[in-house]
Amino acid sequence: MLFRPNPSLGVPIYLQLMEQVKHAIETGALRPGEQLPGIRPLAEELVMNPNTVAKAYRELEHEGVIELRHGAGAFVSAQARPKKLADAVRDAQPAIAATVKRLRARGLTDEEIRRLFEAELGGHHA
Amino acid sequence: MLWYKSWLETRWRFLIGLVLLICSALSTVFTYPQVMKLLPMAQHLPVNVSGEIGRRIREAVELSRSFQGHVWSNWFRQNLPQTWTLFAVLIGTGGFLSHSTGGGTLFTLSMPVSRNRLLGVRSTMGLIELFALAFVPSIFIPLFSPAIGQHYGVGSVLVYSACLFIAGSVFFSLAALLSTMFSDIWRPLLIALAIAIGLSIVEQLSQISFGIFHVMHGESYFRTGALPWAGLLASAALSVALQYAAATNITRRDF
Amino acid sequence: MPESSIIETRDLHKVYDGVEALRGLDLTVPPGSIYGFLGRNGAGKTTTIKVLLGMSHPTGGEARVLGLPAGSTEVRRRTGFVSEEKDLYDFMTVAEMIRFTAPFFPRWRAELEQRYLRKFELPADRKVKALSRGTRTKLALLLALCRGAELLILDEPTSGLDPAMAEEVLQALVAHVASEEMTVFFSSHQIAEVDQIADRVAIIDRGKTVVTGALDDLRERYQRVQMVFDGEAPQAQFRAPGVVRVQRKGRMLTVMTSGGAEAIVDEATALHPVSVDVIPVTLKEIFLETVAAED
Numbered sequence: 001m002l003f004r005p006n007p008s009l010g011v012p013i014y015l016q017l018m019e020q021v022k023h024a025i026e027t028g029a030l031r032p033g034e035q036l037p038g039i040r041p042l043a044e045e046l047v048m049n050p051n052t053v054a055k056a057y058r059e060l061e062h063e064g065v066i067e068l069r070h071g072a073g074a075f076v077s078a079q080a081r082p083k084k085l086a087d088a089v090r091d092a093q094p095a096i097a098a099t100v101k102r103l104r105a106r107g108l109t110d111e112e113i114r115r116l117f118e119a120e121l122g123g124h125h126a
Numbered sequence: 127m128l129w130y131k132s133w134l135e136t137r138w139r140f141l142i143g144l145v146l147l148i149c150s151a152l153s154t155v156f157t158y159p160q161v162m163k164l165l166p167m168a169q170h171l172p173v174n175v176s177g178e179i180g181r182r183i184r185e186a187v188e189l190s191r192s193f194q195g196h197v198w199s200n201w202f203r204q205n206l207p208q209t210w211t212l213f214a215v216l217i218g219t220g221g222f223l224s225h226s227t228g229g230g231t232l233f234t235l236s237m238p239v240s241r242n243r244l245l246g247v248r249s250t251m252g253l254i255e256l257f258a259l260a261f262v263p264s265i266f267i268p269l270f271s272p273a274i275g276q277h278y279g280v281g282s283v284l285v286y287s288a289c290l291f292i293a294g295s296v297f298f299s300l301a302a303l304l305s306t307m308f309s310d311i312w313r314p315l316l317i318a319l320a321i322a323i324g325l326s327i328v329e330q331l332s333q334i335s336f337g338i339f340h341v342m343h344g345e346s347y348f349r350t351g352a353l354p355w356a357g358l359l360a361s362a363a364l365s366v367a368l369q370y371a372a373a374t375n376i377t378r379r380d381f
Numbered sequence: 382m383p384e385s386s387i388i389e390t391r392d393l394h395k396v397y398d399g400v401e402a403l404r405g406l407d408l409t410v411p412p413g414s415i416y417g418f419l420g421r422n423g424a425g426k427t428t429t430i431k432v433l434l435g436m437s438h439p440t441g442g443e444a445r446v447l448g449l450p451a452g453s454t455e456v457r458r459r460t461g462f463v464s465e466e467k468d469l470y471d472f473m474t475v476a477e478m479i480r481f482t483a484p485f486f487p488r489w490r491a492e493l494e495q496r497y498l499r500k501f502e503l504p505a506d507r508k509v510k511a512l513s514r515g516t517r518t519k520l521a522l523l524l525a526l527c528r529g530a531e532l533l534i535l536d537e538p539t540s541g542l543d544p545a546m547a548e549e550v551l552q553a554l555v556a557h558v559a560s561e562e563m564t565v566f567f568s569s570h571q572i573a574e575v576d577q578i579a580d581r582v583a584i585i586d587r588g589k590t591v592v593t594g595a596l597d598d599l600r601e602r603y604q605r606v607q608m609v610f611d612g613e614a615p616q617a618q619f620r621a622p623g624v625v626r627v628q629r630k631g632r633m634l635t636v637m638t639s640g641g642a643e644a645i646v647d648e649a650t651a652l653h654p655v656s657v658d659v660i661p662v663t664l665k666e667i668f669l670e671t672v673a674a675e676d
Contacts (some may be wrong), residue, residue, distance in 0.1 A: 007576030010661025012597040040559040047552045049415050050559040051580045052597075134472070230470040235436045237485050238458035337480050380397070380437040 002037070013048065017056040022065060025076060026089045034065050036066060054086040127348060128222075128239065131188065132251040137215050140255040143213035147263035150209065152199040155270045161190050193276040199269060202286045203343045210259055210290060211297050211342075215318040217252045218301030219311050221245070223376065241377045249302055249369060256298055260291040286344040293341040293361040297322050299368035306375040387412045387447060387532055388433060395428055395588075396516060402428040403584040404588035404626070405442065409583070410566055415558060417579030417596075418568040419668060425588045426568035430536050434462060447532060458486065461525030465536040467517045471510035475503050475520055479527075488529025497523040498583030498675070500553070515546040522550065526557050535567035539574060551578055572665045584671055591671045592639075603662040606640040608634045608654035619648050625670050637662065637670055 002024070005016035024030040036042075039057060043050035057074055067075050103113050113121045153196070163301045165187070189195035222234050234244065264283045271278045297318060304314035329337040342356035388410035393402040403425050410416045420426045431437040437450025444451035447459055469478060474636055483489045495538075498505070501519040509517065518538070525533060537552070539547035555578055558565055569575050575582060575596075582599065584592040592599070608614070614634040619627065623640025634654070638645050642659040647659050 007573070008665065010600055010663045012600045014597060031460045040556075043559050044552065044556040047548060047555055047577060049578050049580045050555065051413065051415070055597075127481060131470075131481065229466075230468055232436065232464040232466070232468040233470065236434055236457060236460075236462040236464070237482075239485070240454055325616045378438070381431065 002042065002046065005048065014056040014059065017053065018060055018065075021060055024104070025065065028090075030076050032076050032078045034076050036076065038073055066108050128244070128247040128253060130221070132248045135220060135222075135248075136252060136378065138253060139213060139216050143209070143216075143259050146299060147206065147209055147259060148266055150205045151201060151263040151266040152270060154197060154205065155267055155274060155276075158193060158276065159274055192281075193271070193278065197278055198286075198343075198348050201264070201267065202290070202348075203345070206260075206264065207290060207294065207339065210251070210256070211226070211294055211322050212319070213259060214256055214294055214298040215301045215315060215322060217255055218298040218318070219305050219315045221248050221302065221305045223381070224305055224309055224311060235381055242373050243377050244366060245302070245306075245369075245373050246313050249299075249372075252270055252298055252302070253295065256295065257291055260287040260294070285353070287345055289344040289347070289358065290342045292358050292365075293338055295365040296338060296361050299365040303368045303372040303375070306372045306379070323326065385412055385448075385523065386410060386445075388416075388431075388445070388566055390429070390442065390444040391453075392442035393429070393432065393439055393444055395425075395432060395437060396440045397428075403439070403442075405434070406585065406588060407590055408583055408593070410562050410564060412587060413562070414421065414581045415554075415565045415579050416567070417575035417582040418566065419570065419572065419575055420568070420585035421570060424585045424672075426570075426585060427536055429557050429585070430462075430534055430568060433534065434460065459531050461528050461530040461533045463518070463521045463525050463535045463538060465540060467514070467521045469509045469521060469524075472508060474506050474508050475512075476505040478509060478520065478524065482524050483527070484532075486528040486571055490527050490529050492579055493527045494523070497526060497553075514541050515549075517544070518542060518546070518550060519553075522553060526553075531563055533563060533565045533567075535565070537569055538567055539569075539571065547574070554578065569608045572668055576664050584668055586672045592667060599664070599667060600661065602641055603637070603667050605662055606636045606638065606642050606645045606649060607660060607662040608636075608649050608652065609656045610634065610652070610654050615652055617648075617652055619645060621648060622643055637666075 001019050005013040005020075007013060009016070021030070021036070025032075030036070036057075037045070039050055039053045043053045046053075048089070057066065057068060061074075062070050064077055067077050070073060100113060103116075104110075108116075186199055189199040197220070223231050225239075235241075261283070264287045265280070268278045268280050268283060300319040300321065301314055304317055305311070308314055325337070326339055329339045336357065338357075338361060341354045341361060346352050346354045346357075386409050388408060390406055390408040393403050393406040393408075394401070406425065406429060408429070412670060418426055418429070428437060432439050433446050433451045434457060435454075438452070446456045449456050457486065470481070473481065479494060483494070496537075497503075497519075501516075501523060503520055503523065509520070522538075523536075524561065535554075539550055542550065549596075551574060555564065558564075567579075579596055581595050582593070583590050594602075603622075610632050612632065614629045614632055616629070617627070617634060619636055619638075621638065621644035623638045624645070625639055626638040627637075628635045634652075636645050646657055646659065
């Protein structure tokens with residue numbers, strides 16, 4: 001379910017792991033109250049630094065996405081993501097797919113499309 | 127552990143030396159009857175061959191008249207020290223940190239032991255083996271002399287073997303020191319052998335009555351019954367000094 | 382210098398035969414980290430490790446491991462080491478190597494020995510010289526991991542191994558570190574593996590450290606700012622600190638910085654570019670830039 005982060009993206013690995021967990025919650029792969037893999041087994045499985053996994057989990061707890069229960073493990077927060085919002089995210093996907101398809105048909109490259117989205121969301125643009 | 131490893135490294139040299147020396151000791155005993163038969167014919171040798179060689183031939187003949195003389199001349203003065211010194215150099219060469227031991231230098235150095243201890247264990251094992259090589263084959267002589275109707279005292283064996291071991295340990299320590307200076311095995315081996323052979327020749331050709339080989343042969347004990355205390359002390363001290371130099375070397379070296 | 386550093390060197394110098402292998406190396410390894418030590422061949426990685434463990438004597442500066450002087454016997458009692466050549470005794474068998482090594486370490490873990498023998502599938506009666514490179518590496522790793530050490534020092538742990546075997550070694554390392562309190566210090570010139578498991582790095586070039594820090598921190602700090610201009614890109618000097626390299630090519634000006642992009646982006650607007658992009662920089666690029674920049 002969780003994949004190996006890609007170090008050569010230049011994005012910190014713990015952030016990538018956090019994104020993966022959040023995405024899993026959004027798509028419903030992880031449900032509220034469900035237990036996440038332990039830090040040690042996850043580090044072993046993904047062959048990554050246990051400190052990095054721990055950091056990702058700590059940040060997720062800080063953001064309220066997960067709960068770390070002493071001795072029991074990590075669990076998705078009950079109020080992490082209401083099912084309705086997860087549905088909304090799922091429903092939005094076809095709209096996004098259609099937009100991308102249209103822009104490609106107009107001759108825009110994927111890079112250009114990505115920049116447009118990022119600019120729109122207030123990303124890297126002066 | 128370290129003792130076991132140093133045994134593994136030196137055992138073949140030790141065992142081969144032991145077998146060779148035992149055979150040689152036995153031959154010293156069992157060739158004596160033949161020597162006794164040949165003695166009368168020695169009267170017809172050209173006794174006026176001059177110089178050192180002539181003197182030696184005459185001396186060898188004289189010594190063979192008694193079994194004690196024969197044993198000293200043939201074994202304690204010749205076969206034993208020659209072979210033993212060779213093995214002293216052979217066993218002294220190498221060591222835990224030389225490349226001859228089948229790799230593992232960095233591994234050995236990563237163990238929590240001081241370099242002094244590495245040297246100490248290796249040297250002690252070598253000396254134990256050389257002690258055995260000095261005494262065990264020699265014991266075969268009193269053991270088997272009765273088989274040819276002769277007698278040889280164990281006490282004499284102990285004295286001569288002790289002289290050989292204590293004085294000869296210098297060559298062992300020399301080889302050990304040279305091994306800390308070079309990481310291959312050939313240079314320490316050849317240099318130590320060259321020094322041993324050189325010293326031996328010098329001692330034999332010159333007329334001096336002292337020298338390391340004189341002590342190793344127990345010559346003064348044979349001729350006068352006096353133990354060569356000064357020689358033994360000096361060689362022991364030299365041996366210790368050489369080991370100390372080896373320890374200093376091995377501690378300072380970078381790997 | 383933090384008191385609890387596992388490894389600490391200050392201005393470390395080492396001269397071999399007139400060649401300066403270490404020219405003032407500074408290193409601080411905090412406990413519990415997996416610390417990657419990156420550098421080109423001949424940059425001084427192995428020399429540093431040899432000084433830490435007492436195989437070589439430094440010619441200047443200071444080095445301490447576990448709070449003790451580098452090279453002391455006590456350091457080696459509490460450290461596991463695997464050399465680059467996976468140096469072992471060729472004429473011993475696997476079982477004999479274990480029997481030889483275990484008694485030196487009072488904290489030897491017999492249950493780990495059994496576990497790793499099984500996991501690595503090591504043939505107990507095979508001689509070391511008959512083992513493949515990968516199996517030798519695993520044996521060397523077993524001997525290092527079972528001693529109950531607080532620190533593991535590895536010199537190019539996956540060198541000469543095929544990708545599958547390398548991954549097994551890394552996995553064993555990570556699994557071990559996850560369940561024991563220990564620090565790992567490993568040298569490598571494989572950026573990918575440092576990327577994968579290290580949380581802190583130091584890059585060494587010609588006997589000196591040129592970059593150190595937490596990997597995540599480096600990934601956030603090192604960035605490229607790419608500016609495109611209407612005409613020829615101007616010859617610009619950037620006053621913001623941390624500029625690693627400025628490249629001009631046609632209408633494009635690229636600045637690599639180690640101090641974060643914002644300051645550069647601010648200065649960039651004064652040049653009126655058509656567009657400004659901030660691009661993340663990989664560890665490989667950081668390495669290539671900081672090691673080449675000294676030429």
